Amino acid sequence: MKTVQISLNSIDKVKSFVNEITKFDYDFDLVSGRYVIDAKSIMGIFSLDLSKPIDLNIHAEGNADDVLAVIKPYMI
Numbered sequence: 001m002k003t004v005q006i007s008l009n010s011i012d013k014v015k016s017f018v019n020e021i022t023k024f025d026y027d028f029d030l031v032s033g034r035y036v037i038d039a040k041s042i043m044g045i046f047s048l049d050l051s052k053p054i055d056l057n058i059h060a061e062g063n064a065d066d067v068l069a070v071i072k073p074y075m076i
Helices: 011-021 042-046 065-074
Strands: 002-006 027-032 035-038 054-059
Touching: 002 065, 011 042, 011 065, 035 042, 054 065
Parallel strands: none
Antiparallel strands: 002 054, 027 035, 027 054
């Protein structure tokens, strides 16, 4: 598992982020405080406080470089 911090501070960013990560078969979790949300769920993401950075857990077997390249615009 790899963890990175991301920022999703606009509706367009959330939509494009979800569209990008749904192309992968890995599981993705967003962690904000004590809440853990499936990162592929737009409704779940909007239930979080998006004014602060959020931790993204990538549950990838082995190397997650392909995922990191795609989510680079959202990383802090």
